[in-house]
Amino acid sequence: MTVALITGANKGIGFETARQLTEAGYAVYLGARDAERGEKAAAEIGARFVHLDVTDDASVNAALATVEETEGRLDVLVNNAGVLVADPLDGPTALRVFDVNAVGIVRVTEAALPLLRRAENPRVVNVSSSLGSFWVNTNPDRVEHGMFLPLYAASKAAASMLTVQYAKAYADIRFNAVEPGPTATDMTAGFGIDDIAGPPAESAKIVVRLATLDLDVPTGTLQDKDGELAW
Template identity: 50%
Template sequence: MTTILITGANKGLGLEAARQLVAAGHKVWLGSRDVERGRRAAEEVGGTAVQLDVTDDASVAAAAEAVAAAGGLDVLVNNAGIQAEITAKGVTAGPAELTAEMMRTTLDTNVVGTVRVLHAFLPLLQRSEAPVVVNVSSGLASLSGISKHDTLLVAYPTSKVAVNMVTVQFAKAFPGMRINSVEPGYTATDLNHHKGFQSVEQGAKVIVEAALLGPDGPTGEYFDANGTIPW
């Protein structure tokens, strides 16, 4: 049985990936900023809740201690993320409306948070016989692809480009681990005010597949359900 931690797992893609992985017989920790929401989500899918705010050093360190005390970790799924350019009313801020605070907030969660979690859980992953890291990215992180895309978002795609760089460099540094970026596709979640055209069941598929890669699987790559995506 593989032990897996998913950040941002109390809803959306994180929750659905947890559901599928628990159903496949794995032990899954559901990381959530809100303790009560995390508890309810874990009860819903049969996993284990752990309070984890990727923007807070103490929270991440405490989560790592809890997972270590329970036996360790094989797979880390960095799923927690925000899209600060889209307001609560669904209004999108383009380049002219983008503020430094939107950029800072986005990068702090999506990039710095990913690195913070990786740093805290690396010692546990290094003790696993088949360690895996899945960084949830976006198709908007493809520089060659976004030039042909009609989106004018800046902060969110920039953050996911940076996540892809983290993937590449960590994969080089830790060749014994399978470390990849995945693109779930345009999935209907709170992140996009449920404007996505595919279900969370569909979107979580590539996350689950990447989480269960064996030692001979790819590493340092960027792919979706159909295969490799150009950087």
């Protein structure tokens, strides 16, 4: 059975990704920092809950230790946990946003690497954003061109670059970043995308597609529903 770990998975895209992978027969570990919500979400879809706060090293290490003890390996890691904060635009807020959206990827990925390298076809999917793409932000034909979310955009650019760097460092692991599309979630409410936002289940399909790739597919890419997206 293929083993997957998803961070920030008690709701939204993470939850739908966990549900779809569970339905596909994967052994899914649903990571969440809120134990009550995480346990409820995992029970709803038949996944296994692990307490995982991507901003806390001890929590991350304990979650991966649980996977190691039970499974001995990890086939798929989905770094989904993220925050969207528009203001205040100051140092403490920047540290918080980057800690979750970028540093959290490093914490979880580094802890997971020993288990990923035991898998036959290891894959890592980092949930990024088109707002982290320089091409998108400078293209007046894109809706993102008119959006001002500097901390979120910069942290997602960092997430995408981490994807590229990890892909260069580990040729035996497929690392890809994903732009899931505008999605109606608690995180995006009030940010002016309600009229174009789709359901989390649709966005999760893009994540699942990248999470189920074979070894002979690209690595180090940023992809959306239409395929590779320019950096």
